[in-house]
Amino acid sequence: MKYYLIAGEPSGDLHGANLIRGLKRADPQAEFRFWGGDRMAAAGGAANLSKHYRETSFFGIVQVVKNLRTIRRQMRECRSDVEAFAPDALILVDYPGFNMKMARWARERGIRTLYYIAPKVWAWREWRIKAIRRYVDRLYIIFPFEREYFASKGIAPVFEGNPLVDAIEARRTTLPTAEEFRRRHSLDDRPIIALLAGSRRGEIRDNLPLMVLLSQRFPDRQFVVTGVPWLDRALYDRYLAGSDIRYVSNETYETLAAAEAAVVTSGTATLETALLGIPEVVVYRTLWFQVKLQPYVLKVPWVSLVNLNLGREAVAEIIQSDLSVERAERELRAIVRGGEKRERMLRDFDQLRTTIGGPGASERFAAEMYRFLCNEKLKMKK
Incomplete structure (x- = not known):
């Protein structure tokens, strides 16, 4: 069969690449064309990469508005390319701002549409x-809790793990190892605290200053920020x-x-x-009125996956509008070695791995997609 995949971000490129490999195993005759990145090009052939996500990633309302003309042009290019390829299925990988529009367009033209993630x-x-x-x-879907949610909305989702x-x-x-990592980056012998400040400019701007203040309260630890x-x-x-x-x-x-x-x-x-087994504190700084509106706007009780x-607060979530560091310090002290919450959090992470499912999800998803498309073809012949 012929598969056209659309991914617009680094994470989608990663998962799209693993899905392509799974589809190749399920369907040895598979042909591909895609929007994605280097990983998908490596898995499905560089000649089949129609557009790299570096050209299509626009984050935030301001960027989207400033690039509306470019986005509309890219949408037209994508639709023309899909039509020219004439796939048996269009597989949309996350990236909803773009992909939901593609789903509607595909349905209107009778193209079978699968939404992955x-x-x-x-x-x-x-x-x-x-x-x-x-x-x-x-x-x-890739999260267990989504099964009940989508079923309650009249949609029968497929879950095969994450x-x-x-x-x-x-x-x-x-x-x-920790020792090898220290040598590679000329770090001292203090225990390492990893700082993951986000992948977008606004996230770095909003969260890294808090992390800097926090590091000053732990002179016995070496803080390392992971840049993208x-x-x-x-x-x-x-x-x-x-x-x-x-x-x-x-x-x-490597840092984690x-x-x-x-x-x-x-x-x-x-x-x-969590899946790597590293105790964590979740922090996110946003505007004061967004913090106040969170219980009314956000449809779920937590922000961390x-x-x-797990359906409960296993990791502390500090959502704030100012740069207050006191609670972050308390929560971090509670999860470093000797902290009162560390062992319980590690047990929670063990449960999380069981809940999420084991390796092989990409292959299981691919096999299910292939079975579904084969069944759909048989229905059309009857």
Whole structure:
């Protein structure tokens, strides 16, 4: 069969690549074309990469508004390319702002549409539920708690585990020891606290200053911030100046593996940190009125994927509008070695791994997609 995949971010590129490999195993005759990145190009062939996500990633309302003309042009290009390829299935990987529009367009043209990694409508923009019911033929979810949620909305989702587990397991054996990591980056012997300040400029701006203040209260620890390669080092240096915090780039898993504990902004990183077995505190700074409105706007009681999947507060979530550091200090002291919450949190992470499911999710999702499409073809022949 012919598969057209659309991913618009680094995480989608990673999961899209693993899905392509799974589809190749399930369907040896598979042909691919896709929007994605280097990982998908490596898995599905560089010649089949139609557009790199570096050209399509626009974060935040301001960026989207400033680039509306470019986004509309890219949408037209994508639709033309899909039509020219004439796939048996369009597979949309996360990236809902773009992909939900593609779902509607595909349904209107009779193209079978599979949505892989559902939009987080359980947190916000719940109005997208109606569009998912109307335009998506098969919805694939990666969090256990989503099964009940989507079923309550009249959608029968497919859950086969979380592909993040595959990505972590693929890296686990290659990760350096704490000693090797220290030598590589000329770090001292103090225990390491990993700082994951986010992957966007606004997140760095809002969260890194708090992390700098926090580090000053732990002179017996070495704090290391994990930079992302698509943001300039100068952005981090602006906030790190005068601090003892060390900077490393594109080594998030390596830093976590060497760390005693971590301070993490909300997002997928909270789940990655937990699956690697590193105790964490979740912090996120936002505007004061957004903090006040959170109980009314956010559809779920927690922001971290750890708590959402466990259904309770296993990790502390500090959502604030100011730079108050006192609670962050208390929570971090509670999870470093000897802290009163550390062992309980590690047991919670063991339960989380069981809840999320084991490795092989990407292959299981791919096999289910292939079975579904084969069954749909048989129905059409009858």
